[in-house]
Amino acid sequence: MAEDLAQSRTLPQTGLLLIGMGLGTVAGMTMEAIDAAKKATHRRYEGYTALWPETELNALEQRIGPIQKVMRPEVEQPDELLQLAKTSLVALLVVGDPLQATTHVDLQLHAIEHGIECQVFHGVSITTVVTGAIGLSNYKFGRQTTLTYPYGGWIATSPLEMIAVNKARELHSLVLFDLDPTGQGIGDQKPMSPRDAKLSIELMWTKLEEQVEQFTSPPESAHIAVQEDAFKALLSKNIGTLPVILCSDMGTPEQSIIFTTVDGLEAHKGGRLNCLVIPATTSEVEEIALLRWKKE
Secondary structure (H helix, E strand, O other), X not given: OHHHHHOOOOOOOOEEEEEEOEOOOHHHOOHHHHHHHHHOOEEEEEOOXXXXXXXXXXXXHHHHOOOEEEOHHHHHOOHHHHHHHHHOEEEEEEOEOOOOOHHHXXXXXXXXXXXOXXXXXXXXXXXXXXXXXXXXXXXXXXXXXXXXXXXXXXXXXXXXXXXXXXXHOOOEEEEEEOOOOOOOOOOOOXXXXXXXXXXXXXXXXXXXXXXXXXXXXXXXXXXXHHHHHHHHHHHOOOHHHOEEEEEEOXXXXXXXXXXXXOHHHHHOOOOOOEXXXXXXXOOHHHHHHHHOOEOO
């Protein structure tokens, strides 16, 4: 019965398959996704938005056949992928869900534009797992953001700005971590650690403070005024005591959840892949749920 379900979808002879791998284990993939990847002529593993453990990648390869790793240029300039998909069946394996990143949506649209059939096999994503796992209401999350490495002295403040706006609206923030210290998306990846994240937040905080100090003339619009007020409200707090929930290797046997502060990140090694949730105003149930993860 299970085998019948796994083979229920009819695959094209040629085309592109966008396959969600889930969060880090072969066991976390759907049977349908595994079956589709096995039947593809070519298999590509997108390795720049997120990573799987090498042991699990090897186990998947043993099950479905050879897999070739591709990076940002091959996906953002997908001529080779699309050319292959015109004459054969190409599977692009993506950690999590294949349509969570706009890069993959853009690839899907390119395929359609070139008359190439594109099927999507969804997978479990960090964005759907974290909220329930830590005990916060998913209705109370604002826009998510990604905490970036400083690139050659350049420091982005947009992640901190998004957190500030979410907090002002009493919305929690999911903060994903960068994997690429170079910003090029071509390899040599180093998933951000909790210590890296603390440093990045501190640098962003300092830069945003400098920008806020330069606010002199009245804002051009009410929208900008609201944003500026949100920045000032966040910066009025002590950065070190800002509460955060460190989530590591979610959806895998190594999953870890720790309720701490920005300063507290220094003491935690984290896991293979980490992210943060920065809570806003919490209900009584949410408060009790979060206390489970507090380390004394």
